[in-house]
Amino acid sequence: MNTTSPLKIGILGAGSIASTMAHTLSRMEGAECVAIASRTPDKAREFAHAHGIARSYGSYESMMKDPDIELVYIATPHSQHAENAELCLSHGKHVLCEKAFTVNATEAERIIALARARGLLLAEAIWTRYMPSRRIIDEILAGGAIGTATSLSANLGYSLGHVGRLQDPALAGGALLDLGIYPLNFAAMFFGHDIRETISSAIMTDRGVDASNSITLCYEDGRMACLHSNMLAMTDRHGYIFGDKGYISVTNINNCEGINVYNLKRELSAHYDVPPQISGYEYQVEACAQAIRDGRTECPDMPHEETLRMMCLMDAIRASWGMRFPME
Known part of the structure; x- marks a missing residue:
């Protein structure tokens, strides 16, 4: 090059x-x-x-x-x-x-x-792994603004019932691989991969792919992540990280539009804009x-090890639902 x-x-x-x-x-x-x-x-x-x-x-x-x-x-x-x-x-x-x-x-x-x-x-x-918002949130957590974080939540949903590829098992359709990957990455970026237990459930379509799902990750250190994705409904796309001194609210985990920090009185204590972008x-x-x-x-922001961990996690989640694609 x-x-x-x-x-x-x-x-x-x-x-x-x-x-x-x-x-x-x-x-x-x-x-x-x-x-x-x-x-x-x-x-x-x-x-x-x-x-x-x-x-x-x-x-x-x-x-x-x-x-x-x-x-x-x-x-x-x-x-x-x-x-x-x-x-x-x-x-x-x-x-x-x-x-x-x-x-x-x-x-x-x-x-x-x-x-x-x-x-x-x-x-x-x-793309969320490479965005400046990731580093902003890392800095907020490292600075102790919300104290010790013990749980987080994240969701992503769009009304995509008309999108044929998402309905098709032969194209590896369903909510998990297309949308659920974002809440899972949100959890991985800020809570890591030391997961003790994964609990999940899904609502399946008549073609055998997940229309919506709920995933709870329990970590070895006692933290918990509650995640949701849905390809048949709009959600608020919010992410939250909760600590003993306050919490962080992330507007749109799919492409962060702003980050707010709240104190123990649930009062806004800080707001962070994200840099202007092309897309x-x-x-x-x-x-x-x-x-x-x-x-x-x-790429250091998303090394191969992280990609493999996310794929293994989604494999295990799908296996717990009994969801297999035709090519597997």
Whole structure:
């Protein structure tokens, strides 16, 4: 990678999340989108035209032959992530792969091993891990503003019953992998992974994926996290961290809009704004660019070990529901 020129990125998949990334890259100085690939050539051409992208490809394989592309952003359904990442890595491309990283931990282990063997970056695009809000909350906790934190809660829900891929077991659908991953990451960022017990339940659709779920994590040190996700209803998307001197309220755990700290009288004692952003995607792209410059195969904000832990946790949660995908 040329450290003086923008990171050249190809986008694999031409859906809505890819569109957000393309818009973000168009406004960044340290990265640029040079190509888009879709299995539908017309869709690739339309996407390229809409976003001012120089090259479009009607297959994923054809984009791999583009020598200008340094990193590929994978924006396909969960069920395709492992296969797509293997394709990119086998052609010498660094990879930023959307969450959920893969269908399960077995797939994640396989592509991580390939990335390490090839000396290529492989990162999970769980954007909340890279955002400045994470460090702001870390600093509040370290400063003792709420004392000793003993519990947290987080939820994420949208009315997505019309989204076909979320209903489809063959595409690794359901609320957990698409939405529940955010409350789980919220808990992991601030309470870690020393979990003693996981208690969960789910409301299943008639096609066998979870429409909504509730997850309680009990930690070895006595802390507790209560989490919820729902793909059939809007929720307030709030996160809370409760301590013996007050509590923290996070507006929108999916893309933090502000952080409030309250004292023992439930009075607002501090408010923290988050920095202005393009979309929020820029932080993960910047982290990838830096990691590539440093010769890393993973990003410090979301190392492979953390990705594997999250996949193992979701595997265990799904197993407790008896929820398996057709490809497993």
